[in-house]
Structures are given as structure tokens and as C-alpha cells.
Amino acid sequence: MHVNIDSNYKDKTGAKLASQLIRKCVHCGFCNATCPTYQTLGDERSGPRGRISIIKDLLEGKPTSTDSLHHLDQCLLCRNCETTCPSGVQYSKIYEHGKPLMENIEKRQFWPRLIRIILKRFLLSKSFHISIFIANLFKFVLPKNLRAFLPNKKGYAISTNANLKKQNKNFNSKSYNILLFRGCVQKSLKPTINTATELVLNAANCKTYIATDSVCCGALEGHLSDKTAKLKRVKENISHWKSTIKKNKIDFLVSTASACSYEIKDYLNIDGLSEDEKKSVRDIIKITKDISELLPQIYESLKNTIKIKEEKIAFHPPCTLQHGLKINGLIEKYFIDFGYDIETQFPEKHLCCGSAGTYSILNPKIAGELRDRKLTNLHQTGCKQILTANIGCITHLQSKSDKPVKHWIEKLAEDL
Ligand code: SF4
Ligand code: SF4
Numbered sequence: 001m002h003v004n005i006d007s008n009y010k011d012k013t014g015a016k017l018a019s020q021l022i023r024k025c026v027h028c029g030f031c032n033a034t035c036p037t038y039q040t041l042g043d044e045r046s047g048p049r050g051r052i053s054i055i056k057d058l059l060e061g062k063p064t065s066t067d068s069l070h071h072l073d074q075c076l077l078c079r080n081c082e083t084t085c086p087s088g089v090q091y092s093k094i095y096e097h098g099k100p101l102m103e104n105i106e107k108r109q110f111w112p113r114l115i116r117i118i119l120k121r122f123l124l125s126k127s128f129h130i131s132i133f134i135a136n137l138f139k140f141v142l143p144k145n146l147r148a149f150l151p152n153k154k155g156y157a158i159s160t161n162a163n164l165k166k167q168n169k170n171f172n173s174k175s176y177n178i179l180l181f182r183g184c185v186q187k188s189l190k191p192t193i194n195t196a197t198e199l200v201l202n203a204a205n206c207k208t209y210i211a212t213d214s215v216c217c218g219a220l221e222g223h224l225s226d227k228t229a230k231l232k233r234v235k236e237n238i239s240h241w242k243s244t245i246k247k248n249k250i251d252f253l254v255s256t257a258s259a260c261s262y263e264i265k266d267y268l269n270i271d272g273l274s275e276d277e278k279k280s281v282r283d284i285i286k287i288t289k290d291i292s293e294l295l296p297q298i299y300e301s302l303k304n305t306i307k308i309k310e311e312k313i314a315f316h317p318p319c320t321l322q323h324g325l326k327i328n329g330l331i332e333k334y335f336i337d338f339g340y341d342i343e344t345q346f347p348e349k350h351l352c353c354g355s356a357g358t359y360s361i362l363n364p365k366i367a368g369e370l371r372d373r374k375l376t377n378l379h380q381t382g383c384k385q386i387l388t389a390n391i392g393c394i395t396h397l398q399s400k401s402d403k404p405v406k407h408w409i410e411k412l413a414e415d416l
Helices: 014-021 031-033 036-041 048-059 067-071 079-082 089-105 110-123 128-135 163-167 191-203 219-223 225-248 258-265 275-287 291-302 319-324 330-338 364-379 391-398 408-414
Strands: 176-181 206-210 251-257 288-290 312-315 339-343 383-389 406-407
Touching: 014 048, 014 089, 031 079, 031 319, 036 364, 048 067, 048 089, 067 089, 079 089, 079 319, 089 288, 110 219, 176 191, 176 225, 191 206, 191 291, 191 408, 219 225, 219 258, 225 275, 251 258, 251 291, 258 275, 258 288, 275 288, 288 291, 288 339, 291 330, 291 408, 312 330, 330 406, 330 408, 364 391, 383 391, 383 408, 391 406, 406 408
Parallel strands: 176 206, 176 251, 251 288, 312 339, 312 383, 383 406
Antiparallel strands: none
């Protein structure tokens, strides 16, 4: 589609990039078939083709309305549409450049605006951890969508990190030095994931370092369209990681949340980095891995250590893993090799569960429908546990599942 870019946008980098990317779109609509919001709402403007048209109209200076922003807000940014586009349109990039321009023109109503401000301040604040503890005590008075966000005891199978010191001893020159990025909300919502990661990596002869001075990867502020705050966090992380990697001869920077892994690997696409920072990012990206990408390295050391408990498992691949990082079937393959009874195929495996960062709080109705749909498909496998690879999916699915929902690394740690 050709974009007759309006003179107001001719000098704006984001607008120019979005209009170049839109040119590849031939308006065929194949992408609608894999879009969860189009499938749920059945409205052209709630699908990728419609959203691209909304952004195109904006760039051409045509009239917009609060509805235009509303339809963009309903996008999960799951990137499923990119997997079915025959023209290779990078929808997510069009969206990321186009949405802030729409937000400059159209304003949300008071409550959605306030919730966004609170989320930004609260989720990344130092008091988040203590607030989670207090919120847990009084969760019966919280609104349902906020209650669903709290940790659920069903997932807490690893209760201690007492073994960590013991395991962190006998490393040799062949050990990998791993810098662990623990994320922002994960360490409060489900600290067992970080404990489990250390246990498993140590058992696989990897020496672990914690990136304690790291801040949020920037995904959260990106979701809430705060580019300035995101850039600040990214710069802080680059500076911290650069020195830690050098000092400790780090082989890999590892994240256990696929959303963070994707975000870090996408740092080069962020506007506002200096040439020096871009060079550091290139070096960092080279050694950045989602924890699943370490499976080929650690499998041999673990294969005789894992004691399988006979239990059917279903694996839900997060969108950031399957559509963002394009890691498909890797975790399932290694779980089969370990000897687990894992269900790898079930209906609508490619569809988002509705979590999508802060989406489940901002759009609880659609998120709830998608979660229920996902859980129906997962439960139909007859599984006793659901494994996945991202903290958002875990808390969102667990809020309605009577079966434990865990990170796959927790499962390995339990079975060591
Ligand atoms: S499938 Fe691709 S080319 Fe077709 S409408 Fe969607 S984004 Fe455009
Ligand atoms: S990113 Fe996901 S929700 Fe958004 S348009 Fe694409 S498929 Fe639909």
C-alpha cells in the first residue's frame, strides 16, 4: 500500500519508518486468520490489516478518533499475524512506530489513563515486592483482574534456595559463566523461577552471576508507550552489563522470561542510543540467550541427573518465544529427550493466552476470553501440569487453572 505521508509527519523518523514498512502490505487479509483479537471480536479494525489501515490514515493526515486509539490498544502485540503474512510485513514495527503518533493526537479516557500511570509507577517501584506481600493478605477485597495477577501457591514447588551455595562449588575451566537477568516483576511474583534457574545451571556445571544492578529490560514501559523511560532503562542496563560481562568473563547473558529475552535482543532497534552504546549492544546481543537456548549446552550434564516423575505435561509456548524469538519446539524436544511425557500438539497452540505484559490488566475481558480458550485446549490434553516460559503467561493462566502452571526450568529443578 502506498502512503501519501502528510507534511506534518515528513520529518518524523517513526512516521517515515512506519510508512516504508506499510508499503510492503498488499491488504490481502491473510493475517486476520491468525489474529487472536480479530478472532475474538470479529471486527476488521481489531485485526492487523485494519490496524495497519488506521495507522496509514493517520500518516496521511486523515481524521482519527478515540476509537482509532482504542483499536490499537486492543492489539496484544503477539506478532502471530507476522507468521502468516505472505509479504513479510513487520506489523509489530509498524505498530510500535505508529501507536505513539496516535497517542499524540487522541487521548484515552480518565480511568484507562490513570491505570497506565499507576502501572508504570507501581510495577517498577522498589515497593512492588512488599506491595505484593500486602496485596496477598487482602486479596479478597481486590478487583478480580488485579487478584489474578498475584502469586498463586500452586506454582510454588521449590521453597528454598538452601542448596545453592553447596552446588555453586566445583566449577572447572570448562564451566560456562552465566550472567542471570532476573527481570523486574518475576522476582516478586515468582522468585522460585530464579532459584530454579540457578539450581539447574549449577547442576549443569555452569557458574552463575546475578545481574543485581539491572533494571527492567524496558518491555513494560515499551508496552505503555513511554519511550523516554524505556530508553533510560536500556542505557542503564547496557552500562551495567558491559562492565559485569568484562569483569567476570561472562559467556552468556541469560533471561528466563521469553518476553525479556526478546526485548534485549531487540535493543538495537531502539532510537536514541549513542554509537558507543550501539557497539556495546551488538556485543551484548551476541551472548544473550533465552534460557531455552542453553538446553543444547546443558543437556548432556543433566540427562542422567533428572529423575522423571511420571506425569503428563502440556507445554504452552509464549508468543514472545514462538513468534518473537522464533524458537519453536526446542523445549519440547529436550523434554522428550529427558524422558518426560509432554504433549506437544494441541489446538490453537499458536494463539496468545491473553497475558501480553500489562494487557490482561488493561483489557481484562479479551484477556480473560483468550485465557479460558487456551486453558480449555491445554486441559483437554489430560495434562497434570502446564509448563511455559514466561512469567506473564504463568500468572495469567494460573489465575484460572486448577492445575499448576510453572516455568519449565522449575520442573527441571524439582526433578534434579
Ligand atoms: S497478510 Fe501481510 S500483506 Fe496481507 S494484509 Fe496482512 S500484513 Fe498486509
Ligand atoms: S500482534 Fe497479535 S493481536 Fe496484534 S494484530 Fe497481530 S496477531 Fe493481532
